[in-house]
Amino acid sequence: MNFERAIIIREKTRLEQLIERFNSKAQAKFYIERSGGDFNFYEIENEKFYESLNEVQKSISKHLKLKIIYRSFLPTYIFTENDLIVVLGQDGLVANTAKYVNGFPILGVNPDTERYDGILLKHTPSDMNNLIKEVVKGVFETKKVTMAKAELNDGQTLLAFNDFYIGADSHISSRYEIEFKGKKEKQSSSGIIVSTGAGSTGWLSSIFNMSHNIYGFNTIGENEHQSQINWEDEKLIFVVREPFLSKVTQTDIGFGVITKRQTLKIESNMPRKGIIFSDGIESDFLNFNSGSKVEIGIAEEKANLII
Structure with a gap:
């Protein structure tokens, strides 16, 4: 160059x-x-x-x-x-x-x-x-870092280096319909986190830590509670935070690995206060209210860090 x-x-x-x-x-x-x-x-x-x-x-x-x-x-x-x-x-x-x-x-x-x-x-x-x-x-030399991409049904897009948050912009229930691997269900939760490899030691790891505290390390194998993935891996991890089971909401889709071939689709059921923001920057966001649909996948763009 x-x-x-x-x-x-x-x-x-x-x-x-x-x-x-x-x-x-x-x-x-x-x-x-x-x-x-x-x-x-x-x-x-x-x-x-x-x-x-x-x-x-x-x-x-x-x-x-x-x-x-x-x-x-x-x-x-x-x-x-x-x-x-x-x-x-x-x-x-x-x-x-x-x-x-x-x-x-x-x-x-x-x-x-x-x-x-x-x-x-x-x-x-x-x-x-x-x-x-x-x-x-x-x-x-440079190190390639996989990023995530959120694309709304109206064409708006947002990239994430570390992670996405999809849900309500305050401490109220996030309501949406989630689709992954051909299965679809309505959910009420504290929102969804989608993490890249670079972000897997951050927000995602804190969610794993919380689950380990609840269940105890003695009941989980060493390899089962590793949240970290390599920065360059062509995959993302998503986790649904605190899903609530009711007559109209389910909890079966709670965790998954997003790849080039397998994206995550979400449709908002929130009349207001729905949001998607990336990398912990709440001012870097897309509105995600009723009628909005988003598809989360791996971005074509790569971050390129000089090492």
Whole structure:
């Protein structure tokens, strides 16, 4: 690939968000300290982020032009094959970015290794000087990550790097009709989670943990309670959360593996408050109310992480 410029994707720091909320740093500090919080924590975190950002910019500018955009601009920004996409932030920012970059390579950089796990952030700012030289030369490897795709009957689509939630947007029963492997039934539940391999250590794993706590590890074989699948596997796992059995709702379809040949179909029976969102970002959603049908399958697009 012939990279001509780097696009650094970032999010506002928590200090910057506090200042926006309270109109000034002084007012934000007063509120946090009056509530018993440690405002110094936000200042140190903000300082560390900007140290990392400056180091990354300095390394990149020796080899490429660069531009910085905030996460909120991702849905409307047009990326090209000549853009090197650099994500500087938490793991979730990589997941959110991957849905909008058409499979172009993503370089994840961890700005604060003491605070962020960095599962998707394989590099640090100190790596960048040598790393950028190699990437510009085309000397790098990538890891392909399977993503999920939701397609509504009106043509709207949404991708997920980690997982989808399908159900009500609040703590009320999600009502829908579910179809899988030729079987169909009406359900009332706390919603459906569909997870990719990358997301299988996240929300999906917490559902498995809950079920293990209820039934006990002694009654479940070691191989039966593994929720994790490989990032590149061409499959997704879905789980129905807390399905309720009644005269009109069933619970037989509760878990399954989605493949290229076997999709999951759901029809909403919720007059309002139905929603589909991806990767824990509730603002990244599709409305899913009565009359809406969705088919969940494996996306043709792959996330492409530089390792």
